[in-house]
Amino acid sequence: MNITIDxxxxxxxxxxxxxxxxxxxxxxxxxxxxxxxxxxxxSNIVVDLSEVSYMDSTGLGVFVGLFKSLNANGGTLQLxxxxxxxxxxxxxxxxxxxxxINSEVxxxx
Amino acid sequence: xxxxxxIEMKIPAKPxxxxxxxxxxxxxxxxxxxxxxAIEDLKIATSEAxxxxxxxxxxxxxxxEVVVGFALYEKHLEVMVSDNGKSFNFRETKKAxxxxxxxxxxxxxxxxxxxxxxxxxxxxxxxxxxxxxxLFMTKYLEGEQVERDAETIST
Numbered sequence: 001m002n003i004t005i006d007x008x009x010x011x012x013x014x015x016x017x018x019x020x021x022x023x024x025x026x027x028x029x030x031x032x033x034x035x036x037x038x039x040x041x042x043s044n045i046v047v048d049l050s051e052v053s054y055m056d057s058t059g060l061g062v063f064v065g066l067f068k069s070l071n072a073n074g075g076t077l078q079l080x081x082x083x084x085x086x087x088x089x090x091x092x093x094x095x096x097x098x099x100x101i102n103s104e105v106x107x108x109x
Numbered sequence: 110x111x112x113x114x115x116i117e118m119k120i121p122a123k124p125x126x127x128x129x130x131x132x133x134x135x136x137x138x139x140x141x142x143x144x145x146x147a148i149e150d151l152k153i154a155t156s157e158a159x160x161x162x163x164x165x166x167x168x169x170x171x172x173x174e175v176v177v178g179f180a181l182y183e184k185h186l187e188v189m190v191s192d193n194g195k196s197f198n199f200r201e202t203k204k205a206x207x208x209x210x211x212x213x214x215x216x217x218x219x220x221x222x223x224x225x226x227x228x229x230x231x232x233x234x235x236x237x238x239x240x241x242x243x244l245f246m247t248k249y250l251e252g253e254q255v256e257r258d259a260e261t262i263s264t
Contacts, residue, residue: 024124057222
């Protein structure tokens, strides 16, 4: 019932690895940790969700917020490593059509 | 009325306890024989209902409680989430329930994505508004939904 958020910055992107559960309790922590990175000029944020075991609308809300902020500041958001469950959540809410989502973890780059 | 086992939990209206209910629900649903996907659906829908109760009913500052009830039938599970902080007589409360009316749909829409997910992931959703809000959600064991519909038609 907890969350681990690991942020690594490189020249090209900000990589965020999340492990654990994203719910009403942990979502505010996620927002607070990642949001500042979205307010920079042309920030490219890649969020790895492969270790996320549970997520609901509170998590979707965080990603929508990050996505909007990045859009406003000329940045991009990419979500990677989504399990089938997580992918379904983005599909049924229609967010998969709007956001950049990859079920595969980045490979070969 | 069909026989059922009933489990009730009362938690402080605080987000840190939503996960505690999820753990209990996982145990109940897996014992009943729900599939992995159905259990995940149940976890999300129930969490959404509790999150709503915690965030909207108490606005964060007022001390309150959320009551979550699980009615285990042979072929389906009913989850009740009530923000009035009082335990309730499930049989009595259920008798007072009306069909899924237009005004209750309106109520659901207000909640945004969370309530949309509840409606999408559960087989039946009902709202009872009296001394707080109680949400009733039903999920059938796989394959039971069709059978139940057929029964409804034949009667």
